[in-house]
Amino acid sequence: MSTTHPPTRTPPATPEPSAKRGLAARVSLGRVFAPVPSEFLLIASTALLLTLFGLVMVLSATSATAAARGEAPWDVVVKQGVFALLGIPLMFVASRLPITFWKKLAWPALIFATAFQMLVFTPLGHSNDGNRNWITIAGFQAQPSEFLKLALALWVAYVLFRKQTLLGLWRHVYIPLVPVAGLAIATVLAGKDLGTAMILVLVVLGALFFSGVKLRIFILPVIIAAGSVAVLAVTSPDRMRRFMSFLNPNCLDDYFNDCYQPLHGIWGLASGGVFGLGLGNSREKYDWLPAAANDYIFAIVGEELGLIGCAVVLALFALFAVGAFHVIRKTDDPFVRIAAGAITVWIVGQALINIGVVLRVFPVMGVPLPFMSQGGTSLLSVLLASGVLLAFARTLPAAVAKREAAIQRARATRARRAASEARATR
Structure with a gap:
């Protein structure tokens, strides 16, 4: 009696390592080039x-x-361009990082940024226009307080996010937020930089506003902040002198003192007219206008490119704000909403303050115009903050759904291609 053995089945061939690598590369590239939302x-x-x-x-x-x-x-x-070439790739690298990374980074970032700010009180630090807010390392100047803005925005957002269910109670809103944020801001005030300290206060207030705390809880920090600024202004002869110069209706009387820079800023804007004098044709930049490339660069824009150039700058900041506010409105994550709100208030608010100073709507505060003023650390910090906003934009529900749909379509296409290749080899 013969025994019939079942036919031996040949196991399916395993893909070659190179084929596996090719498939992994296609999947990875598919995720990299997945559609991004319009806010991004x-x-x-x-x-x-x-x-x-x-x-x-x-x-x-x-x-x-x-x-x-x-x-x-x-x-x-060229020096500014080096920071731009460093900051732009960092912006897009930051945009790829998950939200969990930014949450975990909140405490370490604030500790590091505060310690970095404390370097201004070491031999590395030096003063500029009465403010001790700069350090010099290996021939490069840096302003540590610029990085403190982003760190404070992430930290406040993380604290308020963790206390979402307790924000109806004032003690859970103020502790540890007020003492820790106050300590960080105090390190800047110790260097007599009231302008930067005011921006840091705006960051905290912006985070509180977008966290949804009750109005009565939100109003008290606003009153405390306004009162602190008033006290610091009144107790400083230099700040009081500049403030009184701002209130002076006849600023020409004080032309050679505190009115010199504001007057030349206004004259630069006025001389540009609608179309400007032409790029490179400013007269104020020939040592007439102090800080022409720093705090008063908007005056040079108005003088050389006129009202049209100023309108373009304002329109770009408005579009930036629109994209950021769309992220705030569409997100489902409270941390994203609070952090994005704080960063937006910082960048857009600082831009409006800087432009208001040039227009003599506000007294001289010494804050740069984001993205545009000379200063590598300022540029690097706002580009990193923009990268955080881009990372938040990637997490929007519609963006995630669109990205997953694109990945599924790519997988379906690969499956159909593999099936057709298998039928062709039979």
Whole structure:
């Protein structure tokens, strides 16, 4: 009797290692090039355009007096460009990081940023216009308080996010938020930089507003902040002098003192008219206007590019704000909403304050115009903050659904291609 053995089945061939690598590479590239939401494109494009616009204006504002400083006309913009070339890739790297990373980074970032700020009181620190808010390392100047803005925004958002169910009670809102944030802001005030301290206060207030705390709880920090600023202004003869100069209806009487810079800023804007004098044709930048490339770069924009150039800058900041507010409105994550709100209040609020100073709506505060003013640490910090906003934009419900749908379509396409190849080899 013969025994019939069942046919031996040949196990399916396992893909070669190279085929596995090819498949993994296709999946990875599919995720990299997955569709991004319109908010992502709006924030990224406006940040890049403002940075490029700023580089052009820094070159124009600094090239006129470079010879007097013993420098080449392009030296300053090259230094600024190095920070732009560093900050732009970091912005897109930050945009790929998950929300859990930013939550875990909140406490370490605040501790590191505060310790970094404390370096201004060591031999590395030095003063500029009466403010001790700078350090010099290996020939490079840095303003540590610029990174404190982003760190404080992330930390406050994380604390309020963890206490979402307790925000109806004032003690859970104020502790540990008020003492810890107050300590961080005090390190800046100790260097007599009231302008930056006010921006940090705006960051905290913006986070509180977007966290949804009750109005009666929110109003008290506003009153405390306003009272603190008033006390610090009154107790400082230098700040009081500048404030009284701002209130002076006939600023020409004080032309050679505190009114000198505000007057030349207004004259630069006025002389530009509608179309401007032409790029590079500013007269104020020839040592007439102090801080032409820093706090008063908007005056150079108005003088050289006129009302049209100023309108373009304002429109770019408005579009940036629209993209950021869409992230705030559409997100389902309280941490994203609070952190995005704090960062938006910082960047857009600081831009409005800077422009208001140039227009003499506010007294001189010494805060730069984000993305555009000369200053590598300022540019680097706002680009990193923009990267955080881009990371938040990727998590929007519609964006996630669109990305998953694109990945599913790509997988279905690969499956159909593999099936057709298998039928062709039979």
